[in-house]
Amino acid sequence: MTHDHDLVLRPTQAQIDAALNPPAGRNGGDLVVETLAGLGATTVFGLPGQHALGMFDALRRSDLRYIGLRVENNAGFAADAYGRITGEAAPLLLSTGPGALTSLAALQEAAAASAPVLAISSQIPTAGLGGGRHGYLHELPDQAASFRGVVKSVHTVRTQSQIPSALEAAWKSALTAPHGPVWVEIPQDVLLAETSVPVVTGGDAFPEELPPRPELTAVAAHLLSHAERPAIIAGGGVVRADASGKLRQLAETLQAPVVATPGGKGAFPWTHPLSLQSWIEDRHTTDFLEDADVLLVVGSGLGELSSNYHTFKPRGRVIQIEADLGKLESNHPALGIHADARLALQALLETVTERTDPTASERVRAVLAKVADRIAAQELTLEQDVLASVRKALPADSPSFWDMTILAYWAWSAFDAKGPNHMHTAQGAGGLGYGFPAALGAAAADPTGPVLAVSGDGGALYSIAELATARQYDLPVTWLIVDDGGYGILREYMTDAFGEATATELTRPDYVALAESFGVPGVRTTPETLEADLAKALQTPGPSVVVLPAVLRMFAPTHLTA
Numbered sequence: 001m002t003h004d005h006d007l008v009l010r011p012t013q014a015q016i017d018a019a020l021n022p023p024a025g026r027n028g029g030d031l032v033v034e035t036l037a038g039l040g041a042t043t044v045f046g047l048p049g050q051h052a053l054g055m056f057d058a059l060r061r062s063d064l065r066y067i068g069l070r071v072e073n074n075a076g077f078a079a080d081a082y083g084r085i086t087g088e089a090a091p092l093l094l095s096t097g098p099g100a101l102t103s104l105a106a107l108q109e110a111a112a113a114s115a116p117v118l119a120i121s122s123q124i125p126t127a128g129l130g131g132g133r134h135g136y137l138h139e140l141p142d143q144a145a146s147f148r149g150v151v152k153s154v155h156t157v158r159t160q161s162q163i164p165s166a167l168e169a170a171w172k173s174a175l176t177a178p179h180g181p182v183w184v185e186i187p188q189d190v191l192l193a194e195t196s197v198p199v200v201t202g203g204d205a206f207p208e209e210l211p212p213r214p215e216l217t218a219v220a221a222h223l224l225s226h227a228e229r230p231a232i233i234a235g236g237g238v239v240r241a242d243a244s245g246k247l248r249q250l251a252e253t254l255q256a257p258v259v260a261t262p263g264g265k266g267a268f269p270w271t272h273p274l275s276l277q278s279w280i281e282d283r284h285t286t287d288f289l290e291d292a293d294v295l296l297v298v299g300s301g302l303g304e305l306s307s308n309y310h311t312f313k314p315r316g317r318v319i320q321i322e323a324d325l326g327k328l329e330s331n332h333p334a335l336g337i338h339a340d341a342r343l344a345l346q347a348l349l350e351t352v353t354e355r356t357d358p359t360a361s362e363r364v365r366a367v368l369a370k371v372a373d374r375i376a377a378q379e380l381t382l383e384q385d386v387l388a389s390v391r392k393a394l395p396a397d398s399p400s401f402w403d404m405t406i407l408a409y410w411a412w413s414a415f416d417a418k419g420p421n422h423m424h425t426a427q428g429a430g431g432l433g434y435g436f437p438a439a440l441g442a443a444a445a446d447p448t449g450p451v452l453a454v455s456g457d458g459g460a461l462y463s464i465a466e467l468a469t470a471r472q473y474d475l476p477v478t479w480l481i482v483d484d485g486g487y488g489i490l491r492e493y494m495t496d497a498f499g500e501a502t503a504t505e506l507t508r509p510d511y512v513a514l515a516e517s518f519g520v521p522g523v524r525t526t527p528e529t530l531e532a533d534l535a536k537a538l539q540t541p542g543p544s545v546v547v548l549p550a551v552l553r554m555f556a557p558t559h560l561t562a
Contacts (some may be wrong), residue, residue: 019427022198028191029058029163031163032120034200037064038164039171041091041118043444045079047072048240049095051122051138054191056093067444067473068464069437072099076106076117077434077463078441081401082180083116083426087242089174089182094121094290095490096188096320097138100146105431110181112428113263114240114324116174117181119151120167124477125189127157145183151554152180158187160195168203175207177323177340179240189460199206210323212339214349220319220335221351227294229316230256230355233280236263236428237299237323244268244340247298250349255357257364260308261428264299266417273361277368279413281308281313283558284370288363297334299341301327305412305427309559321345348447375555380486383410383552386527390454390480393534397423398450399442405456406488412554433462436479440466443475450476450538457483467518470543478537479546481511486552492554515545522547 032055036044043065048056057068058412065516066293071095080088094100102123110117123143124130131141133263140146144154153173155166163186170182224230238247244267251258251274258268259276268275279285286308288294292314300306310331318334321344329337337344375384387410392399396418402408402425417423424442426434439453455463460481470477486505494501515522522545525533530548537544 002085022196026195026199027054027058028160028163028186028195029054029056030061031160031195031197031200032186032191032480033062033064033556035164035167035203036091037062038200038203039168039205043067043082044091044093045075045082045441046093047075047095047099049099049122050091050125052095052099052191055122067440068470069469071435071463072102074102074108074437074463074466076119077109077437078444079117080115081424081438081441082107082445083110083179084113084421085399085442087116089116089118089171090441092117092119095132095138096122096124096143097140099138100143102533104146104150105429105561107147107181109426109429110429111152112152113182113424114179114236116179118167118170118174119183121183121185122191123156123185123187126187128340129158129187144183147183150181150331151183153182155182157184157190160190160193160197160385163190164200164203165439167245170334171205172207176190177210177241178237179372193554209343209433210338212321212337212344214347216335216346217347218351220337221348223294223317223319223335224254224256224296225349225353225355226296227254227264227355228297228485229292230254230294231289231292232256232258233260233289233295233297233300233302233306234258234263234267235261235263235298235300236269236551237321237341238264239299239420241299241323241341242420244347246342246345246349248272250345250352251395253354254527255355255360257288257360259289261300262412262425264418265423266414266420270416278305279368279371281413281557281559282371283308284367284374286312286558288367290315294319297321298345299323302331307331307442309557310561367432378555380555381552382527382550383407383555384414385529386548386550386552387411387414388530389527390534393531393538394452395450395535395538397422398452400452400454401425401438401442402437403453403455403459404430404432404489405454405459406486406492406554407454407456407482409489409554410552413456432459435459436463436477437466439477439479440470440475443477444473447476450478452538453477453479455479455481456489456510457481457485457486458506460511461506461508464514467515467520467543467545471519473544476542478534478546480534481545481547482552483508483511483547483549488552491553511545511547518543
């Protein structure tokens with residue numbers, strides 16, 4: 001019997017002739033860009049460097065679009081966002097040593113958020129590989145070792161014939177659930193040498209699927225169908241798997257309330273009668289989830305934020321669907337189902353029994369009322385008004401990218417994303433500088449509408465150089481900088497813990513004048529005029545900066561008294 005995967009397509013005579021007579025002037029870098037194009041890539045991000053020049057020279061002989069950023073870490077953030085928005089593995093071209101290492105924080109964020117990034121770095125010449133100290137520029141004893149604990153897989157190329165297969169394997173790894181960053185490194189001499197390898201004309205771009213085990217979904221369906229108080233936690237895995245529609249269908253079938261984690265923002269409609277929204281850092285929500293007799297956790301490892309700082313102690317049966325095997329039952333015993341969220345939810349939809357619960361929406365409203373009362377008692381009108389102004393100014397279908405800043409911490413809980421894959425933050429790894437370069441990557445993926453970036457002044461200084469990138473490529477990103485004169489959240493943490501803050505105050509530039517020096521229009525706004533100023537900036541083509549001088553405060557946590 002012949003199987004589909006046993007079939008080998010016979011090349012045409014024209015293909016044979018082309019393979020036997022490849023065009024002159026190609027090098028290893030051409031094999032890289034040809035393979036990327038064959039896999040379906042259209043846009044690459046990066047920063048050139050001496051050892052990587054073979055790749056960058058080949059770009060001009062390809063149809064790939066290049067978006068060059070000013071710092072490798074920012075290029076990584078841009079590729080991360082491109083991957084989140086498109087679902088493709090975004091190529092990130094880097095040079096050896098310092099260039100490669102500068103991307104590490106961005107790759108950590110991509111790993112934590114399951115964003116597909118295909119990082120391709122140069123290496124020292126082949127003769128220097130193996131750990132000896134040869135004194136090459138940018139030399140590391142084992143460059144790949146710096147990335148093994150961060151990325152999903154590492155692929156080292158030593159000959160030109162290995163390039164297409166290594167890149168194809170890395171592409172599949174990046175796009176196999178859970179998505180994530182992968183690392184490929186290619187020596188300088190391999191990239192520069194003229195090649196006789198035939199032109200790469202295609203590639204198998206289809207990743208492996210991760211279906212659930214049927215005996216596990218059968219048990220899960222039985223538990224959910226017969227539960228008295230089922231509830232659902234929707235994590236980032238629902239968004240990455242494009243499974244929001246199936247989640248809603250299952251929740252409505254079971255009449256199960258749903259709360260979204262910060263990574264799962266938009267996975268479930270904010271105003272749905274069963275929506276507990278995203279107030280997962282709240283004791284009222286935690287109590288509700290603990291009271292569930294069957295709790296379905298989809299695409300979340302129930303980490304620090306999603307467990308209200310590990311104060312969540314479920315009393316009922318937990319069912320956890322998770323594509324990342326390392327997260328499965330890592331925090332709570334569960335019926336663990338190692339699977340892609342979309343495939344597992346589909347299996348449950350095919351086997352659960354519809355249940356009715358006229359009290360479900362009432363119980364949801366009661367929890368949300370308690371949360372609202374708790375926040376209202378803290379006199380945080382400024383913070384709520386600022387967040388509401390951002391929501392009103394931002395078109396419903398526009399994506400937003402948030403740095404690690406107090407307004408983003410509010411947004412994790414209180415911002416309506418208006419849909420899946422619309423709101424992205426750096427809360428996976430928690431590094432500064434994510435918002436603006438990530439927004440540039442999203443705008444490169446879809447330049448037809450505005451994109452919002454939100455940073456504090458501390459985080460803004462990490463990526464201020466990318467104003468040049470925004471102007472160079474005329475990307476439609478509006479950057480809201482909340483300027484409170486320092487690292488606001490750290491100031492608050494230190495004051496609460498020690499009575500005063502140290503090392504949190506910053507001398508910073510005039511951000512409006514600085515933006516204008518790059519040719520980017522800027523405006524200084526107030527809380528009262530924020531909505532109008534931000535809406536105007538978002539409606540104006542190209543990049544813009546809106547600066548809001550304001551000292552915002554966080555709402556009081558509930559995990560400290562649990």
